[in-house]
Amino acid sequence: MSEDSFVDEALLNRVKAWRNYFAAKVGFRNHWYAACYSRELAEGDFLARTILGEDILFRRVGAQVRAIKNRCIHRGVRFSDKPECHTEGTISCWYHGFTYRWDDGVLCNIIGAPQSQLIGKRRIKIYPVTEALGIVFVFVGDADFAVPPLATDVPPTFFDDARVLEGESRIVEANWRTGPEGGLDEIHRYLHRDSKLLLNTKATMPLGHVGVKAHCEVVDADGGAKGVIDHFNPGTMYFEADIEDQKGVVTGIRFADTGAPRPRRAVSASVWLPGALRVQGFPAPDLTFFEFYTPINETQHRCFLAITRVCATEEERARFRSEFVTRWRRYAIQDFLSQDISARESTQWFYRHDRAWLEEVLVEEDFMLMEWRRLASKHARGVQKPSHMD
Amino acid sequence: MSESAGRKRVCSVADVESGAMISVDIEGLPRLAVYRVGEEFYCTQDMCTHGAASLSDEGDLNGYIIECTWHDGKFDVRTGAPCALPCTEALRTFPVSIEGGEVYIEVA
Numbered sequence: 001m002s003e004d005s006f007v008d009e010a011l012l013n014r015v016k017a018w019r020n021y022f023a024a025k026v027g028f029r030n031h032w033y034a035a036c037y038s039r040e041l042a043e044g045d046f047l048a049r050t051i052l053g054e055d056i057l058f059r060r061v062g063a064q065v066r067a068i069k070n071r072c073i074h075r076g077v078r079f080s081d082k083p084e085c086h087t088e089g090t091i092s093c094w095y096h097g098f099t100y101r102w103d104d105g106v107l108c109n110i111i112g113a114p115q116s117q118l119i120g121k122r123r124i125k126i127y128p129v130t131e132a133l134g135i136v137f138v139f140v141g142d143a144d145f146a147v148p149p150l151a152t153d154v155p156p157t158f159f160d161d162a163r164v165l166e167g168e169s170r171i172v173e174a175n176w177r178t179g180p181e182g183g184l185d186e187i188h189r190y191l192h193r194d195s196k197l198l199l200n201t202k203a204t205m206p207l208g209h210v211g212v213k214a215h216c217e218v219v220d221a222d223g224g225a226k227g228v229i230d231h232f233n234p235g236t237m238y239f240e241a242d243i244e245d246q247k248g249v250v251t252g253i254r255f256a257d258t259g260a261p262r263p264r265r266a267v268s269a270s271v272w273l274p275g276a277l278r279v280q281g282f283p284a285p286d287l288t289f290f291e292f293y294t295p296i297n298e299t300q301h302r303c304f305l306a307i308t309r310v311c312a313t314e315e316e317r318a319r320f321r322s323e324f325v326t327r328w329r330r331y332a333i334q335d336f337l338s339q340d341i342s343a344r345e346s347t348q349w350f351y352r353h354d355r356a357w358l359e360e361v362l363v364e365e366d367f368m369l370m371e372w373r374r375l376a377s378k379h380a381r382g383v384q385k386p387s388h389m390d
Numbered sequence: 391m392s393e394s395a396g397r398k399r400v401c402s403v404a405d406v407e408s409g410a411m412i413s414v415d416i417e418g419l420p421r422l423a424v425y426r427v428g429e430e431f432y433c434t435q436d437m438c439t440h441g442a443a444s445l446s447d448e449g450d451l452n453g454y455i456i457e458c459t460w461h462d463g464k465f466d467v468r469t470g471a472p473c474a475l476p477c478t479e480a481l482r483t484f485p486v487s488i489e490g491g492e493v494y495i496e497v498a
Contacts, residue, residue, distance in 0.1 A: 362441035
C-alpha cells in the first residue's frame with residue numbers, strides 16, 4: 001500500500017473512471033461537513049467530534065461556534081478530556097497550560113512556562129465553522145485553501161427562504177460511501193416494502209422497476225453544488241414477484257384509487273458532493289428530506305437525518321414541529337430510514353475489504369451509482385489521506 | 391424468447407466508426423455490441439459478464455480490448471476471452487461477415 005493512501009495503489013489503478021472516489025475511504029478533503037445540530041451546543045458548551053479522522057473540539061463562544069484541533073501541540077493530550085477556558089477568547093490545555101486563541105489558533109500563553117519563546121510563534125489548527133438551518137457545519141481541509149461558500153456543499157434548495165428543519169443524527173457502523181449510494185440506489189425500494197411509513201402516508205411502493213438512463217441528470221456547473229439527480233418517473237413498475245413457477249410470492253404496496261383524479265407523484269432523489277442526499281416530496285409531498293453523511297473514520301460515519309418544510313408563518317412552523325415529533329420521527333426516522341441504516345451496516349461486512357469495490361456485481365439499474373462515483377471523483381476538491389489525520 | 395439460428399444483419403459498415411462500437415438489438419437475441427477495429431468487425435454480447443454494465447455504453451475500446459469502466463475488467467473482442475479481473479467469464483461472440491457494405495453475424 002502507498003504510504004499516504006488508505007487504499008492499495010494496485011487496487012486504485014484498476015479503477016480509472018472513479019479512482020478518487022475509491023481512494024476517499026475517509027472522505028473528500030476541502031469540503032464542508034455537518035458536525036452537529038445547533039441545539040447540541042448551548043452557550044459555553046463543548047463538543048468533541050472526529051470528522052474525516054481529525055479530532056475537532058467545538059465550543060459555542062458568544063453565540064458563535066468555534067472549532068479547534070482537539071490535541072495540544074505539546075504532548076498531544078485532548079483538550080476535551082478536561083476542557084479549560086480561562087478567558088472567553090482562549091482555550092487552555094489542562095496538562096501544562098498551553099493556551100490558544102480561538103480566533104486564529106495562536107499559542108498566546110503557556111501557563112506552566114510563561115517565559116517560553118514558543119509563545120506567539122506556534123499555532124494550532126482552527127477550522128472554519130458556520131451554522132445553517134440548525135446544523136453546525138465545519139470545513140475540513142488545508143489551511144491555505146480558499147474556503148468556498150457552504151452553498152456549494154449542500155443540495156440546492158437547502159437555503160430556500162423560510163425553510164425549517166427538524167432532525168436527528170445517528171452513528172452508522174459503515175463506511176460513509178454506503179450512505180449516498182444507499183440513497184441513490186434505485187432498486188432498494190424492495191427493502192421498504194413493509195415499512196410502516198407506507199401505511200401511514202398511504203404511499204405506493206413497487207417492488208422494482210426498470211431503470212431509465214435518461215432520468216439521470218448530472219449537475220456540475222462551475223461554482224455550484226455538484227450532484228446526480230434521479231428524476232424517477234416510473235415507467236414499468238413491478239408489484240408482484242414471481243419466483244420460478246410460483247406466482248406472486250412477494251407483493252408491493254399499492255393503495256386503491258378512490259376514483260378521484262389524483263396527480264401521479266414521483267419522489268425525486270439526488271446526491272451531492274461531498275456526501276448529501278436530498279429527496280423531494282419525502283416523507284410527504286410538502287416536505288424535503290436531506291441527509292448529510294459525515295465520515296468519522298474508515299468504518300463509521302455520522303448521518304444527519306433532516307426533514308424540512310418551507311413554513312411561511314409561526315403557526316406552520318409549530319404544526320411542522322409537532323408533526324415531526326408525533327409522526328415523522330416515528331415513521332420516517334425510526335422505521336423507514338432506520339431500514340436504510342441497517343442495510344448499510346450489513347453491507348459493511350463486505351466492503352470492509354477494499355477489493356469488494358471491484359468484486360461487487362452491479363445490475364443495470366446501478367448506473368446511477370456509477371454516475372455518482374464518476375462525478376465525485378472528478379469534482380471533489382481533495383482526498384483525505386493518512387497524513388491529514390491525527 | 392428462443393433464438394433462431396442463421397445469418398442476421400446487424401448494421402451497416404458505415405454505422406460504426408473505426409475504433410468505436412455500437413449496440414444493436416436483434417429480436418430473439420440479447421443486446422449485442424458491434425466493434426470496429428480498423429476495417430475489422432467483431433460482435434459480442436453487450437452486457438459485461440461481471441456486472442450488468444453495457445459495454446457499448448460504459449466501455450472503452452482500445453485496439454481489440456474492450457474495457458468495462460464500471461470496474462475496469464477487460465475482454466478481447468475477437469474471442470470474448472476475459473483479460474483482466476474482475477471479469478472471469480468470457481463474452482458470447484458471434485462470427486461476423488461483411489457483404490455489400492452490411493455487417494452480418496452467424497447465430498449458431
